[in-house]
Amino acid sequence: xxxxxxxxxxxxxxxxxxxxxxxxxxxxxxxxxxxxxxxxxxxxxxxxxxxxxxxxxxxxxxxxxxxxxxxxxxxxxxxxxxxxxxxxxxxxxxxxxxxxxxxxxxxxxxxxxxxxxxxxx
Numbered sequence: 001x002x003x004x005x006x007x008x009x010x011x012x013x014x015x016x017x018x019x020x021x022x023x024x025x026x027x028x029x030x031x032x033x034x035x036x037x038x039x040x041x042x043x044x045x046x047x048x049x050x051x052x053x054x055x056x057x058x059x060x061x062x063x064x065x066x067x068x069x070x071x072x073x074x075x076x077x078x079x080x081x082x083x084x085x086x087x088x089x090x091x092x093x094x095x096x097x098x099x100x101x102x103x104x105x106x107x108x109x110x111x112x113x114x115x116x117x118x119x120x121x
Contacts, residue, residue: 032074070101
C-alpha cells in the first residue's frame with residue numbers, strides 16, 4: 001500500500017502502538033481492559049482498511065489487555081490482591097504496580113514494533 005498524503009509511513013504502526021497505551025490509560029479510570037478490547041474488536045472490523053496489519057493489531061490488543069489489567073483497579077487481580085492484603089485496589093494498581101506497568105508497557109511496545117517489522121507472506 002503506497003503512502004498517500006493522509007497516511008504517513010508510520011501510520012500502520014501508530015494504531016497498534018496506541019492500543020496498549022490507551023488500555024493502560026483506560027485502566028487508570030477503573031474500566032476493565034477486556035471490555036475495551038471487545039469494543040475495539042467490534043469497532044474495527046477490518047484493520048487492513050486503516051493500514052494496520054490485522055495480526056499485529058490483535059497482538060497489540062492481547063499485550064495491551066495484559067498490561068492494562070495490572071493498572072485497572074476493577075480487574076479481578078487487583079480486587080483479589082486488595083482483599084488478600086486488606087488494602088484498597090487503588091493502592092495495588094497505582095502504587096504497587098506502577099514500576100511494573102511502566103516496564104511491561106515499554107517491553108510491549110517494543111514487541112509490537114518488532115511484530116510489525118516481520119516479513120509478511
